[in-house]
Amino acid sequence: MNTELKQYTIAELCNGFVYNELEEKGLYGLSGRLTIQPEYQRSYLYAEDNGKKEVAVIESVLKQYPLGLLYFNRLPNGNLEVLDGQQRITSLGRFLRDKFSVISNDLPYRFHALPKDKQTLIEKTSLLVYECEGTEAEIKQWFKTINIAGIPLNEQEVLNASYSGPFVTKARSVFSNSRNSNVQKWSAYVRGSVKRQDFLHTALEWVSNDKVDEYMMAHRRDTEIDELQDHFNDVIAWVESVFADCYSEMCGLKWGQLYDEYHDKPYNQKEMTQRAAELMDDPCVKNRKGVFEYLLGGEEDTRLLDVRVFDDATKRRVYKRQTAEARAKGVSNCPLCAMGHEARRTRLWGEREMEADHVAAWSLGGATTEDNCQMLCLTHNRAKGNK
Numbered sequence: 001m002n003t004e005l006k007q008y009t010i011a012e013l014c015n016g017f018v019y020n021e022l023e024e025k026g027l028y029g030l031s032g033r034l035t036i037q038p039e040y041q042r043s044y045l046y047a048e049d050n051g052k053k054e055v056a057v058i059e060s061v062l063k064q065y066p067l068g069l070l071y072f073n074r075l076p077n078g079n080l081e082v083l084d085g086q087q088r089i090t091s092l093g094r095f096l097r098d099k100f101s102v103i104s105n106d107l108p109y110r111f112h113a114l115p116k117d118k119q120t121l122i123e124k125t126s127l128l129v130y131e132c133e134g135t136e137a138e139i140k141q142w143f144k145t146i147n148i149a150g151i152p153l154n155e156q157e158v159l160n161a162s163y164s165g166p167f168v169t170k171a172r173s174v175f176s177n178s179r180n181s182n183v184q185k186w187s188a189y190v191r192g193s194v195k196r197q198d199f200l201h202t203a204l205e206w207v208s209n210d211k212v213d214e215y216m217m218a219h220r221r222d223t224e225i226d227e228l229q230d231h232f233n234d235v236i237a238w239v240e241s242v243f244a245d246c247y248s249e250m251c252g253l254k255w256g257q258l259y260d261e262y263h264d265k266p267y268n269q270k271e272m273t274q275r276a277a278e279l280m281d282d283p284c285v286k287n288r289k290g291v292f293e294y295l296l297g298g299e300e301d302t303r304l305l306d307v308r309v310f311d312d313a314t315k316r317r318v319y320k321r322q323t324a325e326a327r328a329k330g331v332s333n334c335p336l337c338a339m340g341h342e343a344r345r346t347r348l349w350g351e352r353e354m355e356a357d358h359v360a361a362w363s364l365g366g367a368t369t370e371d372n373c374q375m376l377c378l379t380h381n382r383a384k385g386n387k
């Protein structure tokens, strides 16, 4: 099957547009070459719900937001059928035929009542179209893919197509170029494939605070990518300045966010590197990917590490031993209750009423071993908190 990426202006697409009121469907566009609603298509839905969706299509165009890709099927005689995009094209066609209005400055406007410059803006906006040509079986399969599994392009590929221009061209020459010798170094921290635009996507996420779409829209006409490139290099250089050693667990972390949060703080590279090595080696650390954020945050949030807890067999043995000793002394089997002065002093808790606790806190070097395990009643264990 062949596919070809094309661009048409809204005026071209809607040239010859006819809306059939009786069947409630848009019929033709592209001066008659395009059938908007082939038999297998759903009927026009965007006019439902007071036309909220069709109004949204026009507002998007007025704000110059991308409408997404359209998919056409090219027939043997050269004519086209809409595979995906029928609702959007029908919205545009209906608006150009004054079938509904949009609100501007609190007033409703039909197309021909809009100021001339806005009419022109709409007519000249161009949309991206994938035209494909294949057997009926191929087309059906493809139609199924774009409708069920979504567009067979990833997010960044669609963004690149939507915002094509000098900025994307230049950014791709740096971040989507597998011959760029820096890619090897970057791949220690960035996950994914250069060709599928994952490096470009990461660089854009970092510089835009995860607002990639807005950033690309704002910079679409830029001919330089200095900010994008400088920020990306700053983040990587910062990570290297804090942690001298590189681990596979560093790949794909949210370094852009960590940079935003922590790059103003001073760190001792030698100490950070050594602590990272110790924690990566600690069998109690179940989430090794969390080590770096844990260290950057000053070793406070142990949840990031998902520290290994005592297993059930250990807890049961400690419970039995502790309870037998407490019974012999006539005190509570919770050592903290036993030190108190209230009724709890002699209370014997059931196994389900107690939780395992690190005698020496894990964060202060206490191991998750039986000799560092004690059972505490729920109240005291929760009061002790930091494990």
Ligand SMILES: [Zn+2]
Pocket: 334, 335, 336, 337, 338, 376, 377, 378, 379, 380
């Ligand atoms: Zn207690």
